[in-house]
Amino acid sequence: MRIVVCIKQVPDAKNVKLDEKTYTLKREGVESIINPFDMYALEEGLRIKEKMGGTVTVVSMGPPQTESSLREAVSYGADETVLLSHRAFAGADTLATSKTLAHGIRKIGFDLIICGKQAIDGDTAQVGPELAAHLDLPHVSFVRKIREITEQSLTVERLMDDGYDVVRLPFPALMTVVKEINLPRMPSLKGKMRAKKIEVSAWGPAEIGLDDTQAGLTGSPTKVVKVFAPQPRGKRELVEGDPAVQAASLLDRLTDDGILKISK
Amino acid sequence: MDYLLSENELMVKDLARKIAEERILPVRAELDEKEQFPHEIMKVLAESDLFGLIIPEEYGGFGGGCLINCLAVEEISRVCCGVATSYAASALGTYPIILFGNDGQKKKYLPELASGKKIAAFALTESTAGSDASGIRTTAARQADGYLLNGTKQWITNAGEADVYVIIAITDRQKGPRGASAFIVEKGDPGFTFGKKEKKMGIRSSTTGELIFSNCLIPADRLLRREGMGFVAAMHTLDKSRPGVGSQAVGVAQGALEEAIKYAKERVQFERPIISFQAVQHMLADMATQVEAARALVYAVARFVDSGAKDISKVSAMTKLFATDMAMKVTTDAVQVLGGHGYMRDYPVEKMMRDAKILQIYEGTNQIQRNVIGQELNKEFSRKT
Numbered sequence A: 001m002r003i004v005v006c007i008k009q010v011p012d013a014k015n016v017k018l019d020e021k022t023y024t025l026k027r028e029g030v031e032s033i034i035n036p037f038d039m040y041a042l043e044e045g046l047r048i049k050e051k052m053g054g055t056v057t058v059v060s061m062g063p064p065q066t067e068s069s070l071r072e073a074v075s076y077g078a079d080e081t082v083l084l085s086h087r088a089f090a091g092a093d094t095l096a097t098s099k100t101l102a103h104g105i106r107k108i109g110f111d112l113i114i115c116g117k118q119a120i121d122g123d124t125a126q127v128g129p130e131l132a133a134h135l136d137l138p139h140v141s142f143v144r145k146i147r148e149i150t151e152q153s154l155t156v157e158r159l160m161d162d163g164y165d166v167v168r169l170p171f172p173a174l175m176t177v178v179k180e181i182n183l184p185r186m187p188s189l190k191g192k193m194r195a196k197k198i199e200v201s202a203w204g205p206a207e208i209g210l211d212d213t214q215a216g217l218t219g220s221p222t223k224v225v226k227v228f229a230p231q232p233r234g235k236r237e238l239v240e241g242d243p244a245v246q247a248a249s250l251l252d253r254l255t256d257d258g259i260l261k262i263s264k
Numbered sequence B: 001m002d003y004l005l006s007e008n009e010l011m012v013k014d015l016a017r018k019i020a021e022e023r024i025l026p027v028r029a030e031l032d033e034k035e036q037f038p039h040e041i042m043k044v045l046a047e048s049d050l051f052g053l054i055i056p057e058e059y060g061g062f063g064g065g066c067l068i069n070c071l072a073v074e075e076i077s078r079v080c081c082g083v084a085t086s087y088a089a090s091a092l093g094t095y096p097i098i099l100f101g102n103d104g105q106k107k108k109y110l111p112e113l114a115s116g117k118k119i120a121a122f123a124l125t126e127s128t129a130g131s132d133a134s135g136i137r138t139t140a141a142r143q144a145d146g147y148l149l150n151g152t153k154q155w156i157t158n159a160g161e162a163d164v165y166v167i168i169a170i171t172d173r174q175k176g177p178r179g180a181s182a183f184i185v186e187k188g189d190p191g192f193t194f195g196k197k198e199k200k201m202g203i204r205s206s207t208t209g210e211l212i213f214s215n216c217l218i219p220a221d222r223l224l225r226r227e228g229m230g231f232v233a234a235m236h237t238l239d240k241s242r243p244g245v246g247s248q249a250v251g252v253a254q255g256a257l258e259e260a261i262k263y264a265k266e267r268v269q270f271e272r273p274i275i276s277f278q279a280v281q282h283m284l285a286d287m288a289t290q291v292e293a294a295r296a297l298v299y300a301v302a303r304f305v306d307s308g309a310k311d312i313s314k315v316s317a318m319t320k321l322f323a324t325d326m327a328m329k330v331t332t333d334a335v336q337v338l339g340g341h342g343y344m345r346d347y348p349v350e351k352m353m354r355d356a357k358i359l360q361i362y363e364g365t366n367q368i369q370r371n372v373i374g375q376e377l378n379k380e381f382s383r384k385t
């Protein structure tokens, strides 16, 4: 099975600071990490490979320094890496990003594409589904568990606000995963040794057959009009104690405030 | 301080730290409380290839030496000395096979030990033989079809958890110290069972127990090198592994020091963080200085061992002696810096203090280390005059 995992290099959120005026992230001097959700995607890709055989190729669009994240993925067990890097790709919104990834991944070849549900810097959760649309693939987002996988199809649980859906989709397919799906493994020394030596292929627009105008800033219709901190929500209170105590105190409050009337 | 570690050494150190912080830290208190062997963590260490550090590449290992092993052990000990003991004891059981095994024995055992699919243990101690190894009573009687083992080993780390045991037994009582031999015993050998599991003060996530041999017949090819080499094998093994105990000491002391500094910056008394009191600062300064001195000694000796030097007994004993006495002091002082909180199990320093104590005892008590150093000094100066 040819498995492609998309990863993004992001600033380590633990150390990142916010510019108080523009509300943009101050990235200078902050260590880069693989987007945490993509680590779950990589782990799931590796598990599927261990079960079904095949290869795991990690792909990332980003500046040249993204190479270090691709090598890191190899230290966890990824087989191949592809870096989509070119000046023309810079400044991409989710549309241009997903289009660029789609062209790169088409060239790689795939049966299954796995993405993290969202990147912790942009937080849009759009790239995975958009990528599926460009490639005309069936897709499921927010996958929390793989129930069954065969040569033909994949049966997964999709996390919902109030439970989960069970969805089956035929290959080729795309899924985005949530953190409930697995506990990512640790890297291995053998993987780290391989990561030091492996050749990282870097592709630009010409290599993936993408028109420059579709990529990067020029290919991005999204305009950021304003960045602001949202208004804090109204006054909230946490009711503490075991369920019985919580229920009793809630009942008291609701009756005291005249919202509930209890008829004797 | 920058010890000019190589790229591979840093790689191992970083990996061990990552595993320690992400996988061991969250469970160390529970493992200690429940006296549980860390099966899950051993699996993670295995899958990360950390069991193969000291094993030659041709047998599936990383081909590293004493220093690289010390770096991994230090990082794990910084977070949990109990887990580090379980991990390091496998290296202790592996050394005799690396040092004294023939090619067949190495081919049979080392690849599986390198991958961590199997772990090892080393068994010298008996009820009558602690510091005085010559007091062992376990016998290995030569038979037509192998050796018949009888006797009991006590306080063996990884007893019951390990798959491969290197044990020292008497093959010829008449020959005194030259009458002991080293054997490989496998879990599952007929007549080999496990006895009492000890309840301990510290390193409670490691298992310490009895090995019982009752007419246990093992094939003749389990003998390491040849009859009579038992104590030589044991001493060479301990020479190689004692810097590892030193690095456990550096690790646990470093962990305690960090906890003490963090706490001293946060705890306010007399309207000031306690780190602003000179008495506290000086204690932290002494602790930090002692940790760094011990680390420098451990790394220097480990590099000396890796250079292929033969005369390592004295300096190897020095690392163990100096670093473990240091760790006892530094962990005790860390509890002092935390005051009453330090005494409570809500904070990790009381565990570190309990854990540190064993380091002055096992692999030869610190009195015995002083004996080794003293005897070597005596020998050196006899040669000179």
Ligand SMILES: Cc1cc2nc3c(=O)[nH]c(=O)nc-3n(C[C@H](O)[C@H](O)[C@H](O)COP(=O)(O)OP(=O)(O)OC[C@H]3O[C@@H](n4cnc5c(N)ncnc54)[C@H](O)[C@@H]3O)c2cc1C
Pocket: B089, B121, B122, B123, B124, B125, B129, B130, B131, B132, B154, B155, B156, B157, B158, B200, B208, B358, B361, B362, B363, B364, B365, B366, B367, B368, B371
């Ligand atoms: C948790 C734990 C794990 C262990 N794991 C292993 C293991 O994996 N394999 C193994 O083989 N053994 C193991 N041991 C045994 C350990 O190595 C011995 O406990 C140690 O060597 C000391 O022996 P002893 O406890 O019998 O003390 P003793 O020898 O009875 O010593 C008691 C005291 O007398 C002192 N003393 C004794 N002789 C002298 C002397 N000649 N000069 C000065 N002082 C002296 C000692 O320093 C000590 O203070 C373990 C022990 C423990 C507690």
